[in-house]
Amino acid sequence: MNWKTVLFVTAPGEGDADLKTAIALCDSSGAHLSVLVIAIAAPPPIGEYAAVVSEAWNEERQLDMKALSERVAQVSSILGASQVSHDVTSTYCELALADNEVGTHARYADLLLVGAGLTDERRVRTSVLEGGLFRSPAPVLLAPSDTPVRLDPKVVVLAWNSSLEASRAARHAIDLLKAAEEVHVTLVDPEASESANGEEPGADIATFLARHGINVTVDRLSSGQRPVATVLKHHAADIAADLIVMGAYGHSRLREWIFSGVTKEILKEPPAVPVLIAH
Incomplete structure (x- = not known):
């Protein structure tokens, strides 16, 4: 299969099983693995109590960005121990912009791999699917859990x-x-x-x-x-x-x-x- 770049999206709090599936897929096909680590920003407080909760909101955003940084480090460490060609980028964005972020990255990939472990907490999974399917020309490959994914189906x-x-x-x-x-x-x-x-x-x-x-x-x-x-x-x-x-x-x-x-x-x-x- 003439797919040379595979995009894989993960988020803070996710496990590593799907990432290892992506690595195995690229290793077997000789493709480059591009990993996007995405975190959805907490919505800003509005209304008459906004001033009261703004400090808590700022603290939540700081925790989000810390978790994002830690996930990037985890992913980079796992990829560094593999033999596949790879790159890692990250984004911290509002929910309304998440599908655009994924779509923009997917435009430069031949395939978007979505793992079974990607949850819909804060609508991450939905944003990834919408961005891949409707904001890029790349097809989406849904990977099941506990099943190897290869690009040579019989x-x-x-x-x-x-x-x-x-x-x-x-x-x-x-x-x-x-x-x-x-x-x-x-x-x-x-x-x-x-x-x-x-x-x-x-x-x-x-x-x-x-x-x-x-x-x-x-x-x-x-x-x-x-x-x-x-x-x-x-x-x-x-x-x-x-x-x-x-x-x-x-x-x-x-x-x-x-x-x-x-x-x-x-x-x-x-x-x-x-x-x-x-x-």
């Missing part, structure tokens, strides 16, 4: 619904799909339509991929009234998939990105295999 599920987002995801992953032994184009409750899926849902994307020399199987699944995300997770487990590739769907309400149902469920409860998501 069996891949490509979630397909003929959308622009799904098409972009397939193109981001085209080298992975070429190298895989099996690629399962998976449609849930597909409907034949001239404007979207065509007369034979999945046939068009299967033909496109086959012309790239990819071994493609089209799986048309019935949801049985289950959530689409659940169907995709179960199917990936049933065929022993190493990776799920899918598009991210969302819309903007003023500055806040709202994820659609399938994307939201996958992000909230990722499956036991890595998920590559592109918008």
